[in-house]
Every structure is written in structure tokens, then in C-alpha cells.
Amino acid sequence: MPRFGWTLHGDGKHIRTGEVVKPWERLSWGRTIGLGAQHVASMIGACYVAPILMGLNPNLTVMMSGVATMLFLVITRGAIPSYLGASLSFVGAAATIRAQGGSTGQITGAMLVVGLVLALFGVVVQQGGAHIIQAILPPAVTGAVVMLIGFNLAPVTAGTYWPQDQWTALATMLATGFFLVALRGFASRIAIFLGLAFGYALSWSLDRIFGRIHSDDGSGKVTDHWRLDLSGVGPAKWIGLPDFHAPHFSPSAILVTLPVVIALVAENTGHVKAVSEMTGADLDSRMGTAIAADGVGTMLSTAVGGGATTTYAENIGVMAATRVYSTAAYWAAACFALLFGLCPKFGAVVAAIPGGVLGGITVVLYGMIGLLGAQIWIRNRVDLTNPVNLIPCATGVIIGAGGVTLHISKNFTLGGISLGTLVVLTGYHALRALAPAHLRETAGRELGRMDGS
Numbered sequence: 375m376p377r378f379g380w381t382l383h384g385d386g387k388h389i390r391t392g393e394v395v396k397p398w399e400r401l402s403w404g405r406t407i408g409l410g411a412q413h414v415a416s417m418i419g420a421c422y423v424a425p426i427l428m429g430l431n432p433n434l435t436v437m438m439s440g441v442a443t444m445l446f447l448v449i450t451r452g453a454i455p456s457y458l459g460a461s462l463s464f465v466g467a468a469a470t471i472r473a474q475g476g477s478t479g480q481i482t483g484a485m486l487v488v489g490l491v492l493a494l495f496g497v498v499v500q501q502g503g504a505h506i507i508q509a510i511l512p513p514a515v516t517g518a519v520v521m522l523i524g525f526n527l528a529p530v531t532a533g534t535y536w537p538q539d540q541w542t543a544l545a546t547m548l549a550t551g552f553f554l555v556a557l558r559g560f561a562s563r564i565a566i567f568l569g570l571a572f573g574y575a576l577s578w579s580l581d582r583i584f585g586r587i588h589s590d591d592g593s594g595k596v597t598d599h600w601r602l603d604l605s606g607v608g609p610a611k612w613i614g615l616p617d618f619h620a621p622h623f624s625p626s627a628i629l630v631t632l633p634v635v636i637a638l639v640a641e642n643t644g645h646v647k648a649v650s651e652m653t654g655a656d657l658d659s660r661m662g663t664a665i666a667a668d669g670v671g672t673m674l675s676t677a678v679g680g681g682a683t684t685t686y687a688e689n690i691g692v693m694a695a696t697r698v699y700s701t702a703a704y705w706a707a708a709c710f711a712l713l714f715g716l717c718p719k720f721g722a723v724v725a726a727i728p729g730g731v732l733g734g735i736t737v738v739l740y741g742m743i744g745l746l747g748a749q750i751w752i753r754n755r756v757d758l759t760n761p762v763n764l765i766p767c768a769t770g771v772i773i774g775a776g777g778v779t780l781h782i783s784k785n786f787t788l789g790g791i792s793l794g795t796l797v798v799l800t801g802y803h804a805l806r807a808l809a810p811a812h813l814r815e816t817a818g819r820e821l822g823r824m825d826g827s
Contacts, residue, residue: 400702410706424460428468434616437715438680440708442671449667458683466526467631483621484631486676493669500662513754516640518767522774524744539730546573546734573731577601610722619679633795645685766801
């Protein structure tokens with residue numbers, strides 16, 4: 375397999391029945407660029423929503439997602455087609471940091487440390503083998519952590535976004551659900567983006583018809599305000615660099631954010647396995663490299679003030695629909711992302727998304743993140759009747775979702791995501807070590823399934 379460059383697949387125009395375009399192949403450049411644009415369209419909604427929910431610059435995050443994707447493709451030597459978009463797994467941690475009085479710099483600093491830990495873990499996996507992931511982070515643990523990360527976000531929707539415009543939030547939620555279920559093909563894969571567009575247009579229409587709304591403005595104050603405030607769009611330039619800022623490192627913010635490493639490992643592992651199944655190539659030997667590359671991409675993005683990155687499932691859907699796994703298309707997508715990031719006016723339009731619209735979107739989005747944890751359990755047939763699995767998962771999810779806190783000292787508190795993750799991870803391994811042989815063996819069966827036995 376060449377490190378750089380691609381061989382033309384067939385005549386560059388057609389894909390025969392039963393064939394796929396491999397990562398090191400490409401179609402004609404015109405088709406490849408078009409596929410790159412399609413990849414951008416599929417990820418752009420989530421890639422803009424994630425930084426907005428964390429209070430980060432969406433233009434900078436999108437631009438750095440393109441840079442991170444290029445770096446990923448170089449590090450993995452073009453073997454794994456993937457787009458590194460803005461991760462939504464950090465939204466809960468970011469909300470917790472801000473609730474504790476933390477700054478944007480502290481959020482990006484904490485994410486940079488997570489990227490470093492992820493990169494180091496990837497190196498360990500690459501040296502020791504993919505079985506390390508199953509030994510440290512079995513499906514029972516990863517499923518519970520992903521679930522509590524998603525459900526920990528529920529108060530953000532209920533307390534911040536939904537009250538700003540409850541009826542628009544409800545309409546946006548219903549419209550997004552309809553798009554996810556009723557649409558087919560590519561349109562269904564950008565349903566979140568279409569839901570945003572629907573809510574955006576609805577808010578604009580309601581402002582024209584009914585005038586200002588009397589509600590929470592997002593800061594906790596009840597005022598008369600426009601649902602859709604476009605005052606920042608006019609002054610924004612068409613072309614320009616986004617604002618950069620340096621990260622700041624706070625031990626408390628880092629502690630809150632570190633558990634997200636587990637979710638990122640799960641996302642990367644699932645992505646590599648999915649691509650491996652779809653292309654027929656055994657990519658387990660490159661699992662660690664992919665994880666490390668994502669970590670390096672996160673470090674690079676957050677070092678200048680952008681959001682953390684992760685492999686995007688939206689782009690897997692595009693590949694499955696088109697049967698084109700060419701990394702050339704991802705290079706094209708990364709270039710498009712750079713161009714979007716250099717358009718402040720477009721970023722201002724996106725940043726003006728009304729709170730009520732975000733309320734409707736996040737109800738769906740956060741719930742989906744949480745239930746991805748249940749999907750991990752189901753896919754790996756985790757036995758939740760076994761107390762070795764049940765007890766740490768149940769307690770960890772409730773601690774994470776409920777925001778339970780543990781006061782260690784006057785200045786040190788564990789709570790929410792960090793405490794829930796600690797309970798799940800240490801609880802599982804401690805109970806498995808102490809359990810009778812029959813419970814220990816049953817709890818470990820999903821490890822064999824993940825290894826393919």
C-alpha cells in the first residue's frame with residue numbers, strides 16, 4: 375500500500391457491483407472532489423454545533439478539524455479513511471467547567487491534556503496489541519461511560535436551552551426526529567443539520583410574525599429579546615482568520631475532562647472496526663495508530679483554541695452509501711473545511727443559532743449519545759444480570775446523570791462524569807477480581823466476542 379498517492383479505480387467513473395473503492399484508490403478528481411464536498415455536508419452540522427455548545431469559536435474549530443484530518447491521514451499513512459470532526463463527548467465536561475467558573479482557555483487546556491493521554495494510550499496499544507483495549511476497557515465499562523456522558527448533559531438542555539423558547543424547541547425536536555426517520559439516503563445522514571435549518575427558519579418567521587419573545591435569554595435573565603439575533607452577521611468579514619487563543623491548564627478542569635478518553639477510545643475502536651468490515655481489510659494492527667493520530671489531532675486543534683476531535687460516524691454513513699473509501703476524498707473534505715473556517719460571516723450566521731433551536735436539537739443529540747452506550751452493551755451482549763457488570767454500571771450512570779458529588783476536601787471535589795467514570799472503571803475491575811469464578815467468567819465473555827472469538 376503506498377503511503378501517498380492513489381491508484382485510479384477502474385475507469386475512475388464507475389464502481390462495479392460488489393466492488394468498493396479502497397482507501398489507496400480514487401475515482402476521477404472531479405468525482406473525488408464532489409465526494410469530499412459530500413463528506414463536509416454530512417459532518418458540518420455536528421462540527422459547528424459542538425463548539426457552539428461548549429462556547430468555542432465554531433469557525434476555528436471547523437478549520438482545525440480540516441487540519442487535524444490531514445494530520446490523521448498522514449500519520450495513518452492513508453490506510454484508514456476518517457474525518458476528525460469536533461467531538462460532542464466533551465460538552466458535558468465543558469458545561470461543568472463553566473459552572474465552576476472556568477474559562478474557555480481552561481476548557482481547551484483540559485481537552486489538550488485528554489488528547490495527550492489519548493495519543494499515549496494509542497502508542498501503548500500499537501506496541502502491545504489491540505487486546506489491551508478489551509482488557510482495560512471492556513464493553514461493560516465503555517458502554518456505561520458513554521451513557522453517563524450523554525445523560526449528564528440533560529440538565530444543560532433543560533436548564534439553559536429549552537426555556538429560551540420552549541415551543542420552537544419542541545417543534546425543532548419533532549422535525550429532527552421526523553427527518554431522522556422519514557428521509558432516506560444522504561438526506562437522512564444530515565438530519566441534524568436539517569433540523570437546525572428548520573429551527574433557524576422557524577425562529578426567523580416567528581420573530582417577523584409575533585415580534586420579540588419574553589423568556590430566559592440564556593444568561594438566566596428573563597427579558598424581551600429576538601429569537602434569532604443576526605446583529606453579529608453584518609460586521610463579520612467574508613474572509614479572515616478566526617480568533618486564536620492559548621490553552622490554560624487547571625487541575626480541576628482536567629480531572630473533570632479526563633474520563634472522556636474512554637469515550638474517544640470507544641469511538642475510534644468502533645470506527646476502525648466498521649471500516650475494516652466494510653472494506654474487507656484487517657485494520658486491527660493499525661488500531662493504536664488511529665487512536666494516537668486522533669489524540670495528536672486534538673492536541674493540535676486545542677493548542678490554538680479549537681475543539682477536540684474524534685472520528686465521525688456521519689462520514690462512515692457516506693462511505694457505506696457510496697462504497698467509496700478513498701482517503702483522497704477526505705483530503706478534499708479537509709480542504710473544504712479550511713475554506714469554511716476562513717469565512718467569519720458564515721461562522722457568524724451559525725453562531726446566531728437561537729437557544730430554543732439548540733434546545734430541540736440537544737434533546738435528540740444528547741439522548742442519542744447516551745444510548746450509544748446501550749448500543750455498545752447490546753452489540754457485545756453484556757450480561758446485566760451479572761452483578762459484576764450491573765453494580766458498577768448502574769451506580770456510575772446514576773452518579774453521572776444526576777451530578778452526584780463527593781467532597782474529598784475543602785478544595786477538592788469529585789462529581790458527575792469524573793466520579794461516575796471512576797466508579798464504573800474501578801468498580802468493575804475490583805468486583806471482577808473478587809467475584810466467584812462463575813461470575814468472573816460470565817463477565818469476561820464479552821471480551822472474547824470483541825476479540826472475534
